[in-house]
Amino acid sequence: MTQTTLFDRVFRDENGNVVIAQPPNPPIITWAVASVLTLLPITDNLQTALSVVSFGALFTWAWQELFDGVNYFRRSLGLIVLLGAIASKLQW
Template identity: 35%
Template sequence: MGFFTDSLGRQTIAQKPNAPILGWALLGAASFAALEEKNRGRLRLASTLCLAVWAVLEVVSGRSGFRRSAGALTLSWLSRKA
């Protein structure tokens, strides 16, 4: 198994996005469109939580070393941001 492939030899860098990463993107975009600061903050928080869930899922069950590393790096970045 290579860094960019799963146990069956399939590349795993570009895959169909899962729900947490879609939530991160959509909520992040919505935070820019929010008119009130309190709503922007809530949307940013929800977006960040989605990203954290995505990162944990990648660390725990990522199909390749690349995806597990991406999850770990994201968690590290989020912990420094907090």
């Protein structure tokens, strides 16, 4: 009988592989592209639209990681990014 360590619980997936980074999925690619495009000299309406798309894509990615992440590390990452994304939109 093998004992599961804290490292195993946090960083290993259901197949026993250590998973910290993964290939990008569509929401994170969408976020990256929209974020870069907001840096270009564009109209205010397009800037707003890209900001909404960027936030929505990042929110979607974080939500998916939080509830479908392959391990506790990925789920924690989703929670941190989700809280950070929401906090960035709050008026302090």
